[in-house]
Amino acid sequence: MSNPDKAQEITENNRFNDDVSEWVDIIASGYEWVCPACSNLNKEIECKETVVCQKCCRDFQTYAPEHAMG
Numbered sequence: 001m002s003n004p005d006k007a008q009e010i011t012e013n014n015r016f017n018d019d020v021s022e023w024v025d026i027i028a029s030g031y032e033w034v035c036p037a038c039s040n041l042n043k044e045i046e047c048k049e050t051v052v053c054q055k056c057c058r059d060f061q062t063y064a065p066e067h068a069m070g
Contacts, residue, residue, distance in 0.1 A: 024051065028065035036060070 024033045031044035033051060040055035047065050052058070 022060055024060045024062055026051075026062050026065045031065070033060075033062070 022036075024036060026033050026044070026047055028047070031047050033042050033044070034040070035042060035053040035056060035058065037058050038053060038056040040053055042051065042054050044051060048062065050059055050061055053060070
């Protein structure tokens with residue numbers, strides 16, 4: 001079971017910055033991205049400027065969506 005208080009604490013402690021390692025690529029064919037911290041494959045409903053990993057609760061800024069290449 002998830003702990004919302006712990007997730008909020010983790011999120012607040014890991015706010016993104018301008019470091020390139022804190023940016024992620026969004027694949028436009030479903031808004032998928034891989035977390036650089038824990039390698040979790042995340043799926044978004046819509047493309048956002050920032051995303052939060054569903055597994056480790058870290059925040060990341062996103063680059064413009066890229067189209068999946070065959």
